[in-house]
Amino acid sequence: MMDILIPLIDASSYVLILVLIALGLMIIFGMMGVINMAHGELFMIGAYVMVLTQSAGLPFIVGLILAPLLVGLLGLIIETLLIRHIYLRPLDTILATWGLSIALKQGIVLIFGPEAQSVTSPIDATLIIGDFSYPMYRLIVMGISASLIAGTFWLFLKTDFGLMARAVIARPDTSAALGINTRRLYRWSFVIGTALAGLAGALIAPTISVDPQMGLGYLIPGFLSILVGGAGPLAGVLVGGGAVGGTSSLLTVWISPVAAQIAVFVLAILVIRLRPNGILGGKIEK
Amino acid sequence: MEFWEAKLKNKLPVIITFGSLALIPLFVGDYWISQLNYYLVYGLFALSLSLVWGYGGILCLGQAIFFGIGAYVMAVTTKGMISPILMNSYIGLALAILCSAAFAALLGSFLFAGKGINGAYLAIVTLAIAIVLERLMSNWYLLGGYNGLLDVPPLNLGAFGYDIELWDSLPAFYTLWVIVFSVAIGLTYLVRSDYGILLTSIKTNPDRLAYFGFSILKLKLSVFCLSAAIAGLAGALFVTIDGFASPTLIGFTLSTEVLIWVAIGGKEVLLAAFLGAIATRIAESWLSEIFGDYWILILGITFMVSVVLLPKGLIATPLSHIGKRLSIKID
Numbered sequence: 097m098m099d100i101l102i103p104l105i106d107a108s109s110y111v112l113i114l115v116l117i118a119l120g121l122m123i124i125f126g127m128m129g130v131i132n133m134a135h136g137e138l139f140m141i142g143a144y145v146m147v148l149t150q151s152a153g154l155p156f157i158v159g160l161i162l163a164p165l166l167v168g169l170l171g172l173i174i175e176t177l178l179i180r181h182i183y184l185r186p187l188d189t190i191l192a193t194w195g196l197s198i199a200l201k202q203g204i205v206l207i208f209g210p211e212a213q214s215v216t217s218p219i220d221a222t223l224i225i226g227d228f229s230y231p232m233y234r235l236i237v238m239g240i241s242a243s244l245i246a247g248t249f250w251l252f253l254k255t256d257f258g259l260m261a262r263a264v265i266a267r268p269d270t271s272a273a274l275g276i277n278t279r280r281l282y283r284w285s286f287v288i289g290t291a292l293a294g295l296a297g298a299l300i301a302p303t304i305s306v307d308p309q310m311g312l313g314y315l316i317p318g319f320l321s322i323l324v325g326g327a328g329p330l331a332g333v334l335v336g337g338g339a340v341g342g343t344s345s346l347l348t349v350w351i352s353p354v355a356a357q358i359a360v361f362v363l364a365i366l367v368i369r370l371r372p373n374g375i376l377g378g379k380i381e382k
Numbered sequence: 383m384e385f386w387e388a389k390l391k392n393k394l395p396v397i398i399t400f401g402s403l404a405l406i407p408l409f410v411g412d413y414w415i416s417q418l419n420y421y422l423v424y425g426l427f428a429l430s431l432s433l434v435w436g437y438g439g440i441l442c443l444g445q446a447i448f449f450g451i452g453a454y455v456m457a458v459t460t461k462g463m464i465s466p467i468l469m470n471s472y473i474g475l476a477l478a479i480l481c482s483a484a485f486a487a488l489l490g491s492f493l494f495a496g497k498g499i500n501g502a503y504l505a506i507v508t509l510a511i512a513i514v515l516e517r518l519m520s521n522w523y524l525l526g527g528y529n530g531l532l533d534v535p536p537l538n539l540g541a542f543g544y545d546i547e548l549w550d551s552l553p554a555f556y557t558l559w560v561i562v563f564s565v566a567i568g569l570t571y572l573v574r575s576d577y578g579i580l581l582t583s584i585k586t587n588p589d590r591l592a593y594f595g596f597s598i599l600k601l602k603l604s605v606f607c608l609s610a611a612i613a614g615l616a617g618a619l620f621v622t623i624d625g626f627a628s629p630t631l632i633g634f635t636l637s638t639e640v641l642i643w644v645a646i647g648g649k650e651v652l653l654a655a656f657l658g659a660i661a662t663r664i665a666e667s668w669l670s671e672i673f674g675d676y677w678i679l680i681l682g683i684t685f686m687v688s689v690v691l692l693p694k695g696l697i698a699t700p701l702s703h704i705g706k707r708l709s710i711k712i713d
Binding site: 125129131178181182185186187188190191192194195196197198199200201202203205206312316319320323352354355357358361362364365368369372 | 498499506645675678
C-alpha cells in the first residue's frame with residue numbers, strides 16, 4: 097500500500113506544479129497566440145526572489161507575496177516593451193521570447209553565479225499517520241497550488257473579467273467592436289500568466305535545487321501539457337498536465353528518470369500528432 | 383551577355399563572398415585558419431536552417447537533431463566502430479547524409495502527413511525531440527554517453543589504400559571551402575528554380591498549391607529531407623575538424639545557436655544566414671573576451687531586438703538594399 101501511495105502523492109504534487117505553470121502559459125498562448133519561451137525563466141526568477149528574501153532574513157510568506165508581484169511587474173514591462181509590438185507575428189514571439197529567456201538566464205548567472213542555490217523549507221515537520229510519513233511542506237504546496245488553480249479557473253469562468261477574456265479568445269474582432277479594450281485585456285492576462293509562474297517558482301523553491309537552468313525542465317513539459325490537453329478549453333490544461341506530469345512521475349518508479357522522461361516526451365508527441373486539438377479539444381471551427 | 387544576365391549575375395554575391403573567403407588564409411595565421419574551418423561548417427549548418435525555415439516555411443527549433451546525427455554517424459564510421467572496412471571518409475560522409483535525411487523522412491512523414499502539425503506546435507515538438515535525443519545520447523554508453531566519442535580522425539581524401547589525411551588546417555580549409563561553396567551555389571540555383579517557386583507558394587498559399595495539383599506533403603518532406611541532409615553533412619564535417627562528437631551537438635544549445643545565427647542574419651536570404659553564422663561566431667570570439675559573461679546577455683538582447691525591429695534580419699536587410707540598387711536578387 098505504502099509502495100504505491102508515496103509515488104502517487106509525489107505524482108500529484110508534480111502534476112499540480114506543472115498545471116500551475118502550464119496554466120500561465122495557456123492563458124498567454126490561448127488568448128494572444130503568444131508562445132512565451134521565457135515562461136520557464138519567469139518561473140526561475142520567482143524561485144530566486146525566494147532565495148533573496150531568505151538571505152535578507154525575511155519570513156517565507158513575504159517571499160510568497162513578493163515573487164508574484166515582482167515577476168508580474170516584470171511581465172508588465174516585457175509586455176510593454178516586447179510582446180505588444182509583435183502580437184501580429186505569432187511565430188516571431190517564439191524567437192523574441194527565446195532571446196529574452198537567454199538574456200534573463202544570463203542575467204541571473206551574472207548576479208547569482210551559475211551554481212545552485214538552496215532555499216530552506218519554512219516547515220520542517222513531517223506528517224505521520226501510522227506507517228505513512230510525508231513532508232508537511234510538500235502537502236502545503238499541493239494545497240496552495242490546488243487552490244491557485246481553482247482560483248484561476250474561477251477568475252476565467254465566473255467573473256466579468258473572465259467572460260471578457262473568453263470573448264476575446266473566441267471572437268477578438270467582435271469583442272473589440274463591442275467595446276472591449278482587447279489590448280488592455282491582453283496585457284493583464286499576460287501579467288496574470290507571468291505572476292502565476294513567479295508564484296509557482298517561489299512555492300517549490302524549497303523542494304528543488306534553484307539554478308539558472310531550471311526553467312527549461314519545466315517549460316517543455318508545460319508546453320507538452322497544453323498541446324496534449326488541447327489549447328482550446330481551459331480544462332485541457334488539467335488533463336494535459338495530469339497526463340504528462342502523472343506519467344513521467346509514476347514511470348520513474350519503474351524505470352530511470354531519463355528513460356521516463358524520454359518515454360513521456362515520445363508519448364506526448366504521439367498524442368499531439370494523432371489528436372492535434374488535444375485530448376479534450378473538439379473540432380476547430382473554420 | 384545573355385548568359386551573364388540570366389545565370390551569373392544573381393550568383394555574384396555568393397561568388398564574391400566565397401572568393402574573398404578563399405583569400406583570407408593568405409593573410410592570417412594558423413589559429414584563424416582553424417577558426418575559419420569552424421565558421422565554414424557553421425555557415426553550412428545555417429544554410430540548412432535557412433532553407434527549411436526561410437524558404438520552406440517550416441520552423442524547426444531542433445535543427446541540431448540532424449547535425450548531431452551526421453556527427454555521430456561520421457564519428458562511428460570513421461572510427462571503425464561499425465566495421466573496419468567502412469573506415470573511409472567518403473563512406474562516412476555518405477552515410478551521415480543518408481542517415482540524417484532518412485531520419486528526417488521518417489520524422490517528416492510522421493509530423494506532416496494528414497492534417498499534420500504546423501507552426502508553433504511543430505516548433506515545440508521539434509525542440510522536444512532535440513531534447514529527448516540529447517538525453518538519449520548522454521545515456522547511450524555504447525556511443526560514449528555523456529563524454530561523447532573522442533579521437534575522431536580528420537578527413538581522409540585518399541582511397542584504395544592511399545591516405546591523404548588532412549591534419550593541417552590549411553588543406554582542410556580549402557577542402558571544406560569547396561564543399562560548402564558547392565552546396566551554397568547549388569542552393570542558390572535551387573531556390574531560383576521552379577522548385578523554389580513551389581517552396582515560396584507553400585509558405586504563401588498552400589491551399590492554392592494543392593488546388594493546382596501539387597502534393598504539399600511531398601514538397602514539405604523533400605525540403606525537410608534536403609535541409610536535414612545538409613545539416614548532417616555539416617555535422618559530419620564538424621567532427622572531422624573537431625575530433626570530438628558529444629551529446630551537445632544534437633541538443634538544445636546548438637539548436638538555439640543556429641536559430642540565432644539564422645534569425646540575426648536573415649532567414650529568407652541564404653547568403654545572409656551563412657554570413658549571420660560567421661558574423662555571430664566572430665563577434666563571439668572577440669566580444670566574449672571584452673565583455674566576458676555579459677556577451678551572452680548582449681547576444682540574447684540583440685536577437686530579441688533584431689526579431690522585433692528587423693524581422694528580415696540584420697544582414698539580409700542591408701544586403702537586399704544593395705541588391706536592389708544593383709538590380710540583383712540576392713538569395
